[in-house]
Amino acid sequence: MRASHYFMPTLREAPAEAELPSHRLLLRGGFIRKVAAGVYTYLPLGWRVIRKVEQIVREETDRIGGVELFMPALVPQELLDETGRSGLDILFRLKDRHQRPFTLGFTHEEIITDIVRHTVSSYRQMPLLLYQIQTKFRDEPRPRGGVIRAREFIMYDAYSFDTDADALETMYQKLRVAYVRMFQRMGLPTLIVDAEAGAIGGGSNEEFMIIAPGGEDRVLQCDRSGYAANAERCELPDPQLTPPPIEGVPPAEQVATPNARTVEEVCAFLNTTPDRLVKTLLMRVDGKPVAALVRGDRELNPYKLMHALGGESVEMLDAETIQQLTGAPVGFAGPVGLPPDLPVYADYEIRGLQDFITGANAADAHLIHVCWGRDFPEPLWADLRVAQAGDPSPRHPEGVLREVRGIEVGHIFQLGVKYSQAMGALFTDAAGNQKPIIMGCYGLGVSRCLAAIVEAHHDEDGIRFPITVAPFEAILILVNPEDHDQRAAAEQLYEALQAHGVEVLYDDRDERSGVKFKDADLIGVPIQVVVGRTVKDGQVEVRLRADKTPEKLPLTDAAAQIAARVRALKAAYQPSN
RNA sequence: CGGGGCGUGGCGCAGUAUGGUUAGCGCGCCUGCUUUGGGUGCAGGAGGUCCCCGGUUCGAGUCCGGGCGCCCCGACCA
Incomplete structure (x- = not known):
């Protein structure tokens, strides 16, 4: 071309x-x-x-x-x-x-x-x-x-x-x-x-x-096993926490928390930290309401809740249904006093927590000193929270999850x-x-x-295509179109490359060499063939977009050698299995 | 859907606060000369409903109202 x-x-x-x-x-x-x-x-x-x-x-x-x-x-x-x-x-x-x-x-x-x-x-x-x-x-x-x-x-x-x-x-x-x-x-x-x-x-x-880095998805990888998962899927192990004793925990007590709905607002109001709170999220799985408890500093993974119930769909409950179930506006739900037939699931982490803060199921109020098994029945335990970097691996006892971005x-x-x-x-x-x-x-x-x-393949100058998917395998750069020897050599090499089956883009444009070099780097064609001043010695230069180290080839044999180079580059992408 | 930003020749931008000659700059484009191994230099030239509609005003790219479009973050994502 x-x-x-x-x-x-x-x-x-x-x-x-x-x-x-x-x-x-x-x-x-x-x-x-x-x-x-x-x-x-x-x-x-x-x-x-x-x-x-x-x-x-x-x-x-x-x-x-x-x-x-x-x-x-x-x-x-x-x-x-x-x-x-x-x-x-x-x-x-x-x-x-x-x-x-x-x-x-x-x-x-x-x-x-x-x-x-x-x-x-x-x-x-x-x-x-x-x-x-x-x-x-x-x-x-x-x-x-x-x-x-x-x-x-x-x-x-x-x-x-x-x-x-x-x-x-x-x-x-x-x-x-x-x-x-x-x-x-x-x-x-x-x-x-x-x-x-x-x-x-x-x-x-x-x-x-x-x-x-530009990927949209969070991927978590175990640093010991081969386990890797999309963050929205990533499992977490049951930490097998021992419940702390509840003797000595004062009775649950309702405190006023006007307008404090979010974890941050409640913490600020009660002067505490999010890990002392238990969030109660009211969800709908396959059309049926269910409550899910996670620690205040954690995020519920709705898919995990869905899987825990063996369901096929999950969504947040609407404000109206929440009001009906809890008797309180959104933001004040808690596990104490929920309808007895409403299933309550809790993340494994909650098992190791007592004397925590929850919504009171009443407007502008929270409960402190709440204990599961005392103030409300022991919930169903499950892996419910969103995994994040630093969490333990579900596949290796000493493994830790690290996070990367993926496309x-x-x-x-x-x-x-x-x-x-x-x-x-x-x-x-x-x-x-x-x-x-x-x-x-x-x-x-x-x-x-x-x-x-x-x-995956670029640098500051442009794209560096793998040869298997590059728009062309080689780009032939005629440095000076005014120079008859250069033009004649380039034309001849262009024909020869085509005869050898090389997909070649022949930059015969009437542009300065700088423009051509910049464009060649930008569009990322893997093999650059330069027909320039070395023509007077019967040579052309060949270099790879990836490393730029020039190599001189005799004009007479250049096409065959370039074709061989194309085959060699392609072979590197041939699957081994 | 929530938050933030943007919309001015093909591309990148200035001008908008404080309304006022003919809307400007760089790149690109056209013509001529020049140059020819990393976006050359000089000269001349073309190219604009300033996103749209309405309003205010003697006068709107600039102010006001409404709309449309685009980007980023979040929500969402088969």
């Missing part, structure tokens, strides 16, 4: 709106342009990277028996009604000319399940792995970081169909290995972490994280029968019994990978 005929509008200064390195560099390098918040055009350079990422995930899925198809972006709302997902607030909605409601596809479990329920009816047709690479639409509350979190984005989504849990496990592990290979080939160092399934539901699931580039789920049951996707097994199909789903953010790759 000749740069003089290409479209790569680089910018000297990054638009003010961009903060993350990947966002800035992708805008400056002419890879993407914003059309609206979270809506981007992929310019030619960006599109080439996207295509390479797509090709890698395609090859790796095909390798394990996946079959590609393509589903519509226009999804009839009634399909989502079947699984209860039509009310989600991130859905883009529209109506056709007959006022029939549609949504723009945000993920495709319902569509694929609809197809499969009409076509798969026998165990003989499974295992089955279908996938697509397609545009997804999610009206995110807050798009962020360019293509890291966009409202329209490119996603790879695969769906598996099996006859039993063991077969799903086998399939899941195949996908897991395929994902590891995909990210290896992209040059993305990933960490696999336990994750929360969210509204997609199902059994075990894991996320593939790129560790980067989620992939998420794989064992769905089980959640969708097949709801939508009636049944099959007949060898014994003639009808059963729901066992499903898995596997997502990978293709356009997010573009950002993640840049986030």
